[in-house]
Amino acid sequence: MANDRLPVTEGWRNADLYLEPALDRVWTALRDPRTPERLTRYYTPDANFAGATFVDACRSDPESIDCEDLLAVTLLDVKIPPRAVRALLEPGPTREKINELLSVERLPVDARLEEATPETLANMVELYEYLRELVPPTRERYEVNWATAAKLCARKRPDLFPVRDEVVCRYLRLWPSRYQVDWQVFAWVLGHDDVREHLTRLIERTAEEPGTVVPDPKHLLRHLDVAVWMHAPHRF
Numbered sequence: 001m002a003n004d005r006l007p008v009t010e011g012w013r014n015a016d017l018y019l020e021p022a023l024d025r026v027w028t029a030l031r032d033p034r035t036p037e038r039l040t041r042y043y044t045p046d047a048n049f050a051g052a053t054f055v056d057a058c059r060s061d062p063e064s065i066d067c068e069d070l071l072a073v074t075l076l077d078v079k080i081p082p083r084a085v086r087a088l089l090e091p092g093p094t095r096e097k098i099n100e101l102l103s104v105e106r107l108p109v110d111a112r113l114e115e116a117t118p119e120t121l122a123n124m125v126e127l128y129e130y131l132r133e134l135v136p137p138t139r140e141r142y143e144v145n146w147a148t149a150a151k152l153c154a155r156k157r158p159d160l161f162p163v164r165d166e167v168v169c170r171y172l173r174l175w176p177s178r179y180q181v182d183w184q185v186f187a188w189v190l191g192h193d194d195v196r197e198h199l200t201r202l203i204e205r206t207a208e209e210p211g212t213v214v215p216d217p218k219h220l221l222r223h224l225d226v227a228v229w230m231h232a233p234h235r236f
Contacts, residue, residue, distance in 0.1 A: 005184070005187070005188060005191075006113075006116060006121065006183060006184045006187040006188070007116065007117065007118045007121060008121065008180070008184065009118070009121075009122075012180045012184075013178055013180040013181050015180070015181045015184035015185055015188075018172075018173065018174060018181055018184075018185050019184075019185060019188050021172075021173050022172040022173065022174065022185045022188075022189060023188070023189055023192070023195075025171060025172055025173070025228075026172070026189050026195065026224070026228060027195075028231070029171075029227055029228045029231035029232070030195070030198050030199060030202065030227060031198075032231055034231075035202060035227055035230070035231060036202060036205055036206065038227075038230035038231065039202060039203070039206040039226065039227060039230065040206055040209045040212055041230075042226055042230055043206055043207075043212045043213055043214045043226075044211055044212055044213075045211070045213055046211070050075035050076055051213060052213045052214060052215045053072065053075055054072050054073075054075050054076060054155065054222075055072075055155070055158050055215040055216075055219060055222055056213075056215050057072065058071065058072070062102065062104060062109050062156065063099055063102045063103055063104060064095070064098065064099050064102060065088050065089075065095075065098055065102070065152060065156065066089070067089065069152065069155050069156065070085060070088070070089075072155050073148065073151045073152055073155055076151050076163065076165070078147065078148050078151050078152075079148075080135060080148060081135075084134060084135045087134060088134070094134065097130065098127075098130070098131075101123070101126055101127040101130060102127065102156060106123040107120065107123050107124065107127065107156075107157055107160065108120075109157065110159070111157065111159065111160050112159045112160065112190075112220075112221070113159065113160050113161070113162070113183065113186060113187045113190065113221055114186075114187045114188075114190040114191045116160065116187065120160070121183075124153075124157075124160060124161065124183075127153060128149055128150070128153050128161070128179060129149075131148070131149035131152055131153065132146055132149040134149075135148040135149055135152075146164070146177065146179065147164070147166070150162070150163060150164040150179070151163055151164075154222070158215075158219050158221060158222045159218070159219060159220070159221055159222075160221070161221075162182060162183065162186045162221055162225060163222070163225050164177055164179065164182050165225065165229055167229055167232050167233075167234055168225055168228050168229050168232060169182065170232070171228060171231070171232035171233070172185065172228070186221065186224070189224070190220060190221060190224065195224075196220055199220055199223055199224055199227065200217055200220065202223075202227065203217045203220075203223050204217055
């Protein structure tokens with residue numbers, strides 16, 4: 001059973017003003033008659049999209065960040081500088097800390113954002129903020145380092161962490177993006193039975209199309225991101 005709201009602690013940003021507008025825009029994307037065709041294009045291997053590869057290709061240990069994960073996030077236009085790559089991959093205190101933060105006891109592989117407990121949410125924050133501090137700003141276009149951290153987290157736990165792509169966040173009126181707001185919005189949207197049911201039907205229909213390769217339909221958070229991303233304008 002999904003929660004009505006994410007069980008945030010005192011001090012979190014209030015997301016109330018963002019919830020209904022974001023839900024309305026999600027429904028616009030899901031009900032767009034062009035969405036089935038767009039999802040088919042996204043999940044067709046011959047197309048130049050990340051497709052199923054971001055989640056499914058070259059599976060790695062769920063309790064570590066490995067070369068396969070760094071390759072996967074490059075499909076979402078992420079660049080990780082050499083120093084951070086070495087810190088992530090080479091034996092040492094940083095890698096040991098990440099392994100601890102990714103332990104399945106702390107972040108179960110089947111945990112879902114819309115069902116997150118206070119303990120799970122606290123563990124999500126610790127992983128995300130650790131990675132955000134580890135990976136410096138790209139020095140390109142926006143001086144932010146959250147994008148890389150968000151996408152690494154989404155690769156490791158696609159049912160817990162939204163990708164928080166700029167295109168999606170702008171479309172949902174969440175820009176400038178703040179994870180405390182974004183997570184609450186995505187959890188609240190997916191907490192609606194009708195959203196999950198409609199999205200599941202779309203993904204199952206896409207999986208039936210010849211030539212498509214679709215990740216597990218249960219990865220609703222990832223599929224929601226894709227549906228909105230393919231619908232949203234990519235011009236700012």
